[in-house]
Amino acid sequence: MAVVHYLLPPDGQNWSKLADYKANGGYAAAERALREIKPEQIVADVKASGLRGRGGAGFAAGLKWSFLPTDGRRPRYIACNGDESEPGTYKDRQILERNPHELIEGLLIAAYANTIDAAYVYLRGEYRVAYDNLRAAIAEAKEAGYLGRNVLGSGLDFEIHVHRGAGAYICGEETGLMESLEGRKGQPRKRPPFPAVAGLWRQPTIINNVETMSQVPHIVGKGVDWFKSIGTEKSTGNTIFGVSGCVMKPGAYELPLGTPLRDIIFEHAGGLRPGRTLKAVIPGGVSMPVLTAEAAMQVTMDHDNLQKNGTLLGTGAVIVMDDTVCMVRAALTIARFFRHESCGQCTQCREGTGWLHKLFVLIERGQATKRELDTIDEVCKFMEAHTICALSDAAAWGAGYFVRRFRPEFEAHIEQQGCPLDGVSFEV
Amino acid sequence: MVLSDELKQRIAAEFPKYPEKRAVLLTALHFIQAEHGGWIPPGAAAEVAALLEIPPIDVEEVISFYSLFHPEPVGRFHLQVCANLSCCLAGARKIVRTLEQALDIRSGEVTEDGTFSIAEVECLGSCGTAPMLQVNNEPYVENLDERSVLELVERLRQRAAAASSPGPR
Numbered sequence: 370m371a372v373v374h375y376l377l378p379p380d381g382q383n384w385s386k387l388a389d390y391k392a393n394g395g396y397a398a399a400e401r402a403l404r405e406i407k408p409e410q411i412v413a414d415v416k417a418s419g420l421r422g423r424g425g426a427g428f429a430a431g432l433k434w435s436f437l438p439t440d441g442r443r444p445r446y447i448a449c450n451g452d453e454s455e456p457g458t459y460k461d462r463q464i465l466e467r468n469p470h471e472l473i474e475g476l477l478i479a480a481y482a483n484t485i486d487a488a489y490v491y492l493r494g495e496y497r498v499a500y501d502n503l504r505a506a507i508a509e510a511k512e513a514g515y516l517g518r519n520v521l522g523s524g525l526d527f528e529i530h531v532h533r534g535a536g537a538y539i540c541g542e543e544t545g546l547m548e549s550l551e552g553r554k555g556q557p558r559k560r561p562p563f564p565a566v567a568g569l570w571r572q573p574t575i576i577n578n579v580e581t582m583s584q585v586p587h588i589v590g591k592g593v594d595w596f597k598s599i600g601t602e603k604s605t606g607n608t609i610f611g612v613s614g615c616v617m618k619p620g621a622y623e624l625p626l627g628t629p630l631r632d633i634i635f636e637h638a639g640g641l642r643p644g645r646t647l648k649a650v651i652p653g654g655v656s657m658p659v660l661t662a663e664a665a666m667q668v669t670m671d672h673d674n675l676q677k678n679g680t681l682l683g684t685g686a687v688i689v690m691d692d693t694v695c696m697v698r699a700a701l702t703i704a705r706f707f708r709h710e711s712c713g714q715c716t717q718c719r720e721g722t723g724w725l726h727k728l729f730v731l732i733e734r735g736q737a738t739k740r741e742l743d744t745i746d747e748v749c750k751f752m753e754a755h756t757i758c759a760l761s762d763a764a765a766w767g768a769g770y771f772v773r774r775f776r777p778e779f780e781a782h783i784e785q786q787g788c789p790l791d792g793v794s795f796e797v
Numbered sequence: 798m799v800l801s802d803e804l805k806q807r808i809a810a811e812f813p814k815y816p817e818k819r820a821v822l823l824t825a826l827h828f829i830q831a832e833h834g835g836w837i838p839p840g841a842a843a844e845v846a847a848l849l850e851i852p853p854i855d856v857e858e859v860i861s862f863y864s865l866f867h868p869e870p871v872g873r874f875h876l877q878v879c880a881n882l883s884c885c886l887a888g889a890r891k892i893v894r895t896l897e898q899a900l901d902i903r904s905g906e907v908t909e910d911g912t913f914s915i916a917e918v919e920c921l922g923s924c925g926t927a928p929m930l931q932v933n934n935e936p937y938v939e940n941l942d943e944r945s946v947l948e949l950v951e952r953l954r955q956r957a958a959a960a961s962s963p964g965p966r
């Protein structure tokens with residue numbers, strides 16, 4: 370079946386201008402929804418579409434919306450997650466820079482469906498072009514009557530604000546984001562209460578990723594059956610796979626969920642450099658367990674299949690590593706990242722990320738013994754439970770699975786007291 | 798007084814977007830840095846705290862929590878090279894070394910004339926166009942190699958010279 374693109378403009382085009390977005394069918398879904406469809410029907414349709422969150426956890430979007438209380442408490446907010454800091458991930462940026470009205474339209478429909486007063490798009494502070502394009506698009510949308518008072522005569526008063534982050538991965542975690550938006554350190558909150566009940570300023574809040582919200586106009590505009598015809602039974606619709614690392618054509622590829630990873634690497638991303646063989650692939654950003662080449666050639670990029678094969682879809686950020694890449698250095702780079710980004714509230718995470726990093730440094734320098742490899746396993750087990758947020762697990766999976774799945778290479782570093790690929794592999 | 802009246806007005810103009818003034822803190826700090834050469838001068842925290850009606854310690858804590866806020870001076874052109882996995886796979890280490898040699902400083906330092914500083918940063922969401930760097934808060938410079946990064950340094954030197962040369966403004 371030919372791949373239908375609907376999230377991103379074709380051929381590198383940019384539809385940030387309202388006129389271009391509208392010329393390509395933009396805002397038709399919102400106009401119909403706000404004039405003709407009942408809010409409950411939209412929530413029901415998003416549920417029926419099977420849309421799952423694109424921010425990493427894959428939670429059902431319509432179900433999340435239905436957790437909002439029915440007690441009439443106002444105001445109610447949307448927190449839209451544009452922090453996009455999971456290493457390897459640059460998909461939301463494609464939407465924000467090239468199709469920001471799609472996000473605005475999605476937020477508008479979600480606001481109407483869930484009786485929302487305002488949305489805050491939390492954008493990572495470094496995203497300059499995304500910030501400029503999204504702000505300009507919001508101004509244009511407001512001018513055209515898609516935001517503001519009584520939008521399209523529906524009775525909905527709705528504003529979108531863009532809020533810049535300031536360089537902290539943990540602010541992508543949903544409650545860290547809320548703390549940050551409120552003007553504090555981005556340290557995640559204990560749950561319950563969940564954001565649907567007590568989110569931003571302790572008011573009812575739905576939180577969704579940029580890409581999740583950008584899917585909504587297409588579900589409403591083209592229908593639930595159309596959406597469900599794309600992807601697999603339990604992973605519906607297209608997503609944007611950001612491919613990076615050792616491939617000929619790294620890039621953001623919009624494809625159906627369930628696309629074989631082999632096709633993404635060897636067809637869309639142009640395959641490996643001449644003479645190289647595949648060693649390892651991270652399928653969904655550095656928080657997700659790495660796959661061996663053999664496993665990577667078997668999997669399809671949907672939630673069920675990846676879970677069956679010992680990893681997770683995460684953000685769909687595919688990082689490809691060929692036979693020149695040292696697994697110890699890769700793990701070390703990831704461990705360093707998590708050590709830097711742990712917010713320090715939980716002992717397991719604060720201490721565990723520090724230990725992991727130190728252990729990988731020792732191994733990389735050829736100063737470790739086999740005991741250190743076992744220690745890594747123990748540290749990972751210690752980290753994988755009872756923390757306030759999932760960063761601790763992510764660090765244990767992202768770095769720890771390199772040892773679990775490429776143990777001989779770690780042992781070789783210990784036996785040879787250094788990197789067997791030194792001079793060949795990338796440097797850290 | 799660190800904050801000009803104009804800056805205070807710009808900060809206050811953000812208040813209506815939120816139910817609490819505190820929510821403007823990150824935005825206010827971004828504004829201050831942009832006006833003060835990329836870092837937050839001493840005294841600014843107390844003034845922001847007064848403006849937002851929050852304790853000064855809350856502002857200090859936020860400044861130290863977020864890596865984009867600099868309580869110490871950075872170069873006029875702060876070169877932030879991504880050193881995360883995808884960029885390292887594409888040769889980010891070489892880019893850092895090339896910059897260190899060209900500017901005669903180590904990563905983490907500022908040149909004596911204050912024009913440049915180098916920092917290694919985490920993934921900037923540009924992994925398919927690696928290696929890459931960001932100058933201040935400008936649009937990314939992507940698909941770097943040793944030559945293009947040296948050309949970038951040259952362009953920035955010219956910008957610095959043009960800005961400091963006397964003449965009509």
Ligand SMILES: Cc1cc2nc3c(=O)[nH]c(=O)nc-3n(C[C@H](O)[C@H](O)[C@H](O)COP(=O)(O)O)c2cc1C
Pocket residue numbers: 421422423424425426427428430450451452453454455538539540541542543544576577578579581582758759760763
């Ligand atoms: C450490 C950590 C970092 C995260 N970073 C992001 C992020 O940058 N962007 C994002 O959308 N979700 C991120 N998430 C997931 C959010 O917590 C949350 O699940 C998501 O925003 C919900 O939106 P969705 O259901 O539409 O995916 C992160 C989670 C964790 C634990």
Ligand code: SF4
Pocket residue numbers: 539556557710711712713714715716718719756757758759760761
């Ligand atoms: S798990 Fe780590 S990042 Fe998450 S709250 Fe605990 S210390 Fe902070």
Ligand code: FES
Pocket residue numbers: 456457458879880881882883884885919920921922923924927929
């Ligand atoms: S790893 Fe460098 S931009 Fe993502």
